[in-house]
Amino acid sequence: xxxxxxxTYLEVxxxxxxxxxxxxxxxxxxxxxxxxAYAPYSHFKVGxxxxxxxxxxxxxxxxxxxxxxxxxxxxxxxxxHAGSNYPGETILHLALTVKSSHKEIDTPTPPCGACxxxxxxxxxxxxxxxxIYFMGETGKVVKADAVKDLLPLVFDSSFLE
Ligand code: ZN
Numbered sequence: 469x470x471x472x473x474x475x476t477y478l479e480v481x482x483x484x485x486x487x488x489x490x491x492x493x494x495x496x497x498x499x500x501x502x503x504x505a506y507a508p509y510s511h512f513k514v515g516x517x518x519x520x521x522x523x524x525x526x527x528x529x530x531x532x533x534x535x536x537x538x539x540x541x542x543x544x545x546x547x548x549h550a551g552s553n554y555p556g557e558t559i560l561h562l563a564l565t566v567k568s569s570h571k572e573i574d575t576p577t578p579p580c581g582a583c584x585x586x587x588x589x590x591x592x593x594x595x596x597x598x599x600i601y602f603m604g605e606t607g608k609v610v611k612a613d614a615v616k617d618l619l620p621l622v623f624d625s626s627f628l629e
């Protein structure tokens with residue numbers, strides 16, 4: 469038996485202002501999208517904004533449903549829009565922010581497991597990393613250089629060959 473250690477390095481920024489203007493702009497777009505989320509059940513609004521290599525920014529927010537599993541997370545709303553409207557275009561970064569009506573969230577909130585899997589599909593296909601920036605409503609911003617850093621041992625198309 470051998471033990472393998474998996475390591476991930478994340479960058480932690482004390483505030484949005486430490487980030488480059490392009491990323492601050494992307495986070496602003498994610499915040500705007502977040503505030504339009506449809507979250508009448510959880511009151512937990514999530515906004516995502518991703519930037520394509522062409523410069524196009526695509527946003528998404530969580531869309532809940534009375535039949536709970538029918539809803540969808542912000543990240544997947546955004547990345548599926550990118551995949552359906554800009555097929556084959558490279559995604560450079562994705563910004564993610566959350567807001568609750570119950571309390572101010574200052575803990576950086578990462579994508580859920582299902583979103584990591586969905587995002588990984590695009591990262592594997594485009595053969596270049598998608599940087600993920602995630603935060604709460606306020607406070608620190610965490611950057612992962614790639615989806616694979618948040619999803620080690622990714623299941624991808626290579627297993628289906
Ligand atoms: Zn999710």
